[in-house]
Amino acid sequence: MDATDADVIVVGAGLAGLVAAHELTSRGRRVALVDQENAANLGGQAFWSFGGLFLVDSPEQRRLGVKDSFELAWNDWQGSAGFDRVDDEDSWAVRWARAYVEFAAGEKRSWLEGHGIKFLPTVGWAERGDLRADGHGNSVPRFHIAWGTGTGVVEPFVRYAEQAARDGLLTFHHRHRVD
Numbered sequence: 001m002d003a004t005d006a007d008v009i010v011v012g013a014g015l016a017g018l019v020a021a022h023e024l025t026s027r028g029r030r031v032a033l034v035d036q037e038n039a040a041n042l043g044g045q046a047f048w049s050f051g052g053l054f055l056v057d058s059p060e061q062r063r064l065g066v067k068d069s070f071e072l073a074w075n076d077w078q079g080s081a082g083f084d085r086v087d088d089e090d091s092w093a094v095r096w097a098r099a100y101v102e103f104a105a106g107e108k109r110s111w112l113e114g115h116g117i118k119f120l121p122t123v124g125w126a127e128r129g130d131l132r133a134d135g136h137g138n139s140v141p142r143f144h145i146a147w148g149t150g151t152g153v154v155e156p157f158v159r160y161a162e163q164a165a166r167d168g169l170l171t172f173h174h175r176h177r178v179d
Ligand SMILES: Cc1cc2nc3c(=O)[nH]c(=O)nc-3n(C[C@H](O)[C@H](O)[C@H](O)COP(=O)(O)OP(=O)(O)OC[C@H]3O[C@@H](n4cnc5c(N)ncnc54)[C@H](O)[C@@H]3O)c2cc1C
Pocket: 011, 012, 013, 014, 015, 016, 017, 034, 035, 036, 037, 041, 043, 044, 045, 046, 047, 048, 049, 050, 051, 052, 053, 054, 176, 177, 178, 179
């Protein structure tokens, strides 16, 4: 398959691009995955990251006595984002943010587990902000560390992309910068 035969061109083989590519190839779409870096950089920043994942009202939090909810997390998110043009320039950002917090309070944990990603029993408190309920940052701990840290998060999606390439559904285009 040539890049021009692909149904979708995904620009960037970081975690976002790899997940998007998997969502597409698992539905039979043909993907050209383009990245300015070489094959050793698959996974982008996430490969180097700590792999701390934002989850809301998880079993790990409850075990530690952390009381969390969608409402609290959405309130925290808005405190950090400071959306002030909700009917105008911020409208899509607000929709995306709310959908993401719903995902984090809902199917995100089981979705990740479905890809073999599991969590350490502790929950960290990254980006705790100014410690006010209506201020910047997470008012409770939400930083769930994946086993294997960032490499553990990236691994299944690299594996899927490589399998999709073998199946003829995905082509890698390393060292190609999109302008
Ligand atoms: C050290 C470190 C620790 C971190 N720890 C955490 C953490 O614990 N928890 C957390 O949630 N987040 C963490 N982050 C942030 C998180 O890793 C990133 O937000 C996330 O990985 C971004 O993924 P992405 O796919 O959107 O972008 P990227 O990983 O940046 O991927 C973008 C890709 O696009 C390619 N690209 C860019 N421009 C072009 C172009 N013009 N043409 C072709 N290709 C292009 C790049 O080469 C890259 O591969 C950390 C980041 C770092 C660096």
